[in-house]
Amino acid sequence: xxxxxxxxxxxxxxxxxxxxxxxxxxxxxxxxxxxxxxxxxxxxxxxxxxxxxxxxxxxxxxxxxxxxxxxxxxxxxxxxxxxxxxxxxxxxxxxxxxxxxxxxxxxxxxxxxxxxxxxxxxxxxxxxxxxxxxxxxxxxxxxxxxxxxxxxxxxxxxxxxxxxxxxxxxxxxxxxxxxxxxxxxxxxxxxxxxxxxxxxxxxxxxxxxxxxxxxxxxxxxxxxxxxxxxxxxxxxxxxxxxxxxxxxxxxxxxxxxxxxxxxxxxxxxxxxxxxxxx
Numbered sequence: 001x002x003x004x005x006x007x008x009x010x011x012x013x014x015x016x017x018x019x020x021x022x023x024x025x026x027x028x029x030x031x032x033x034x035x036x037x038x039x040x041x042x043x044x045x046x047x048x049x050x051x052x053x054x055x056x057x058x059x060x061x062x063x064x065x066x067x068x069x070x071x072x073x074x075x076x077x078x079x080x081x082x083x084x085x086x087x088x089x090x091x092x093x094x095x096x097x098x099x100x101x102x103x104x105x106x107x108x109x110x111x112x113x114x115x116x117x118x119x120x121x122x123x124x125x126x127x128x129x130x131x132x133x134x135x136x137x138x139x140x141x142x143x144x145x146x147x148x149x150x151x152x153x154x155x156x157x158x159x160x161x162x163x164x165x166x167x168x169x170x171x172x173x174x175x176x177x178x179x180x181x182x183x184x185x186x187x188x189x190x191x192x193x194x195x196x197x198x199x200x201x202x203x204x205x206x207x208x209x210x211x212x213x214x215x216x217x218x219x220x221x222x223x224x225x226x227x228x229x230x231x232x233x234x235x236x237x238x239x240x241x242x243x244x245x246x247x248x249x250x251x252x253x254x255x256x257x258x259x260x261x262x263x264x265x266x267x268x269x270x271x272x273x274x275x276x277x278x
Contacts, residue, residue, distance in 0.1 A: 005201025015068035024215035040096035144173030175203035176217030217249030
C-alpha cells in the first residue's frame with residue numbers, strides 16, 4: 001500500500017500520524033483480501049524547509065529510536081541498507097517503510113517530486129533541468145496535479161514537455177485533495193495514451209486536522225520487497241512496464257476542498273485560519 005505524496009508537518013502529532021497510516025492501509029488491505037500480507041509505504045515529498053526524515057534518521061542512528069509511549073504500544077525506528085529508507089515497527093511486529101523524497105518548484109512554477117532520494121535538488125531550475133537532476137540521482141520524477149497549476153501557460157508547458165521526445169521516464173501525480181466533482185484533468189488521459197503512469201498520494205495540508213491523511217490515498221503494488229532495500233525495490237517495480245499499480249482512495253468532497261483552498265490562501269497572506277498545535 002503506497003502513498004506517493006506524503007508530508008510530515010510540525011503541527012502533526014507523529015505517533016497519531018503513524019497510527020492513521022497503519023489504520024488506513026490496513027482498511028484498504030482488508031478490502032482486497034491482503035490484510036495478512038500487506039506493507040504500508042509512505043513516500044515523503046519534503047520541501048526545502050522540511051527535514052522530518054533527516055531528523056528521524058539522525059535520532060535513530062544516535063539510538064533514540066522510540067516514537068510514542070512504550071506503555072501504550074509506541075513504535076521503533078530501524079535503519080536499512082539504504083540512506084533513503086527507514087523501517088518503523090509496531091510492538092506487534094507490523095511495520096511500514098518511510099522513504100525520503102523532495103518537493104521541488106521549477107522556474108515555471110510547476111512542482112516536481114523526487115521520490116526515494118535524500119539528495120538536495122534546488123528550486124528554480126527549468127522543468128527539463130529539474131527532471132534531469134532527479135534522474136541523475138536515480139530517483140523517480142513525478143509531476144503532481146495541483147489546483148490551477150495545470151491550466152493556461154503552465155499546462156501547455158507540461159503538455160509540450162510530455163509530448164516532445166525523447167521523453168525521460170517521468171510520472172504524473174494525482175492526490176486525494178483533488179475535488180471529486182471536477183472532471184479528471186485532461187493531461188491524465190494524454191499521459192495514459194503515452195504510457196506515462198499516474199501515481200496517487202494523499203498530499204496532506206499543514207493543518208492538525210490533516211494528521212490522519214497518510215495512507216488514505218495511494219496505490220497498491222504486488223511486489224516482493226527486500227526489507228533491507230525497499231526504496232530500490234519500489235523504483236525497480238515502477239519502472240517495469242509489467243508491474244500493475246492499482247489506485248485506491250476517495251477524492252475530496254466539495255466542502256472540504258473549498259475550505260482547504262480558502263485556508264491555504266489565508267496562510268499565504270499570513271492569516272492563521274486554523275489553530276495549530278505547538
